[in-house]
Amino acid sequence: MTAAPEEPLPPAPRNIALVLEYDGSRYCGWEKQKNGLGIEQVLEDAIARITGERPVINGSGRTDAGVHALGQVASFTLMHRMPAADLGRALDAVLPEDVAVLEAREVGLFFHARFSARSKTYRYTLLTGRAKAPLMRARSHHLRGPLDREAMRRAARLFVGRHDFSAFCHEAERIGDCRRTMHAVELIEDGRFLQVELSADGFLYNMVRIIVGSLVYVGQGKLDEATIARLLEGGERKFSGPTVPARGLHLVRVLYEVGGTG
């Protein structure tokens, strides 16, 4: 018996991960929308322009309209053979000036920007004091009155650990499991700015903005620590603080397991 003539293997798809920075000001958010441009769409168009392919793009999470990213992660599969680093540079060059590709690499086929993520870090920038900050106006939220920083720091610590964040997410998401593990909530003084940096294994819809709004309420004496502690056992959204504006919010980084990219 002789072997049948071997046909060449069909080309295998590759899985590509990108690290993106963007200014969310003119976008309706990460996701494509009927009325408004999504960053996902802009990225898809750039990939099509470079490779001729239109893969499904997975983001590590959907950032809202006006939210910025210093290290959003996106992944997609591609038949095109261009080396990942070259693809990254080509995409950075054709993307509009408010979206950048900081890094591009080939990852294992089971890597998924959203489902493989283990930890995410967001930063919210509050401008304190009376004067405006023209050079940071698209990236900060201005609070003119006094803030009790110590009360805010004490309240921030309450969020750390595994909690039911039902009271700290948009009503739309309360039907699911609202338990998440918060790794850290840090308040960082930065000149006229107060940065709130939060890391968790995952975030619910509007969760960072409602937690920051609640910390601001604590700083203004409108909410107390005991109430925060009770709300973290699965309270109602109407008792927590306001949703602060999107423009102060930055997705800073997303972490994956080493070796977990396969």
Added chain:
Amino acid sequence: MTAAPEEPLPPAPRNIALVLEYDGSRYCGWEKQKNGLGIEQVLEDAIARITGERPVINGSGRTDAGVHALGQVASFTLMHRMPAADLGRALDAVLPEDVAVLEAREVGLFFHARFSARSKTYRYTLLTGRAKAPLMRARSHHLRGPLDREAMRRAARLFVGRHDFSAFCHEAERIGDCRRTMHAVELIEDGRFLQVELSADGFLYNMVRIIVGSLVYVGQGKLDEATIARLLEGGERKFSGPTVPARGLHLVRVLYEVGGTG
């Protein structure tokens, strides 16, 4: 003899100094122009709106179109009696979102934002590496190629001291005295950015942008230290480096003598 009935003294003018932050992106510069809005004009309109007066405003210096300020100083005299701090807050509130009043105080009548200045500090922000920086795109200049930082640092030191900066200013200003004393030129690594910070007793037209352009040329191997040293003895503009774009430039602060405000 009896004294003639005394008339009340006419109200005395007060001298006010402001510290301003602005995003220069949409302005034709500090100064009023026929074709384009100057920051001076916007400030004058705000003062008129609050006080009903239109004083002559003196800036510490004229920033060019697109140049930003973190601490520009302006002074003007006013008959209005509003306390300076209240005036500052009122101006900040009516000024557009890209111009802020960080501080306002009453100063002695001989204080002049320009002539009383003893030292100014500018910062130029270079973005290095291949990827864009969307969140800093209005405030940095992108250089993609490699830069010899050590050569740049050595060249930077040559500028310190009293020199004839004829080769490092716009042709328009070469007719006057081009000697200035440079206090410091520092290169500061800041993540993907390289900040060049310069302090001097005064700066000529385009001086910071041409010095930074010359340092970039040194970093790219297009200019050597010996040439810089020769040019600092009063060379020609055509032998120094290019004028880097305005958007990377920030007026950081202006210093005055303590007690020199009177």
